[in-house]
Amino acid sequence: MFKNIGNCNNSTGLPPSSARPPNFSSIKTQNPDNEAPPAYTPGPAQNASAFQSSSITTTSDSDPYAFLRSFDTIFLIDDSGSMAGRSWRETQEALATITPICTAHDEDGIDIYFLNHPDSSLYKKITSPSTIIEIFQTVRPCGATPTGQHLHKILKPYLQRYERDDRTKPINIIVITDGEPSDDVESPIIQTAKKLDKLNAPAWQVGIQFFQVGQESSARKHLKQLDDGLAELAEDDNLRDIVDTVPFSGAEGEPLTAAGILKVVMGAVHRRLDRNSKDLHKT
Numbered sequence: 452m453f454k455n456i457g458n459c460n461n462s463t464g465l466p467p468s469s470a471r472p473p474n475f476s477s478i479k480t481q482n483p484d485n486e487a488p489p490a491y492t493p494g495p496a497q498n499a500s501a502f503q504s505s506s507i508t509t510t511s512d513s514d515p516y517a518f519l520r521s522f523d524t525i526f527l528i529d530d531s532g533s534m535a536g537r538s539w540r541e542t543q544e545a546l547a548t549i550t551p552i553c554t555a556h557d558e559d560g561i562d563i564y565f566l567n568h569p570d571s572s573l574y575k576k577i578t579s580p581s582t583i584i585e586i587f588q589t590v591r592p593c594g595a596t597p598t599g600q601h602l603h604k605i606l607k608p609y610l611q612r613y614e615r616d617d618r619t620k621p622i623n624i625i626v627i628t629d630g631e632p633s634d635d636v637e638s639p640i641i642q643t644a645k646k647l648d649k650l651n652a653p654a655w656q657v658g659i660q661f662f663q664v665g666q667e668s669s670a671r672k673h674l675k676q677l678d679d680g681l682a683e684l685a686e687d688d689n690l691r692d693i694v695d696t697v698p699f700s701g702a703e704g705e706p707l708t709a710a711g712i713l714k715v716v717m718g719a720v721h722r723r724l725d726r727n728s729k730d731l732h733k734t
Contacts, residue, residue, distance in 0.1 A: 516713060518720050519556035522623050522658075524549075527601055529628035530565040534592040538629045538664045541707045543587035545627075547580035548709035554578040566601055567594035598628060599636035606643045606657070614650060623658045623716055627707070629665035631673040637684060640677075644690050654691070654723040660716055661696040664707045671698040695719040 528542060546563070554560050560578035564570060568590045577583060605624060613619040640659060647656055661677060663670050674696040682688050697715055 522621050524553050524561045525624045526563045527626045530567050530592045531596045532593045545709045547583040595633040597634045598632035599634040603639040621656045626661045631669040659694050663698050674698040
């Protein structure tokens with residue numbers, strides 16, 4: 452059983468196997484160009500045409516989520532104070548629904564990281580919806596929104612592994628948040644895109660999808676800027692697109708859903724598979 456944590460800075464309630472991730476040095480800001488993502492609309496994901504590749508499995512008529520076999524799925528969850536209540540419940544329900552779908556295609560399951568709650572080995576390789584529910588009942592939303600810091604903690608060691616072994620499995624990082632980051636989220640994204648270009652990595656090696664839960668206008672504005680303003684901020688039009696953002700645009704009361712998340716992730720994967728590395732860059 453997981454033990455409840457009383458406040459954001461207290462790690463004494465974590466299981467013995469838990470550990471905080473290592474700190475990494477700050478990085479300089481540069482930035483990529485992004486395409487607009489598919490519309491965020493709950494409902495069944497639509498099949499996309501299969502991409503002929505010897506290394507990547509995409510969709511089929513019988514299995515729209517076949518592409519999940521070729522990727523490790525990582526969730527980065529905003530557990531800041533504003534997520535308490537409905538947003539927290541919606542996120543829990545969406546992840547509990549996604550978990551068996553991912554597990555059916557990848558026995559490794561999914562990994563979960565939180566922005567404030569200390570990391571734990573118990574949050575890795577999750578295969579059971581009941582584990583998701585127990586984790587979300589244990590973690591209490593509080594604190595700020597250090598999205599950039601935690602993206603960096605995930606991406607830096609991953610890039611180091613890929614540099615050592617280019618057979619490292621591609622990843623999709625799904626960020627679920629209700630607010631504007633309290634730190635620099637652009638820098639780790641841009642550094643990652645530049646590093647992937649330097650290593651001549653496949654177009655689909657790293658994908659990051661941001662989903663807004665709730666209707667906070669500042670979060671919606673920031674996500675739009677991630678789509679529209681990264682290349683300008685980086686002063687570099689020739690950077691690969693690794694980000695898709697999904698600001699909330701539905702009717703009031705419309706929830707975040709597993710089908711909505713997987714539809715966008717599938718669309719992002721297929722856009723990258725349908726382009727060669729040269730097509731990732733503006734001409």
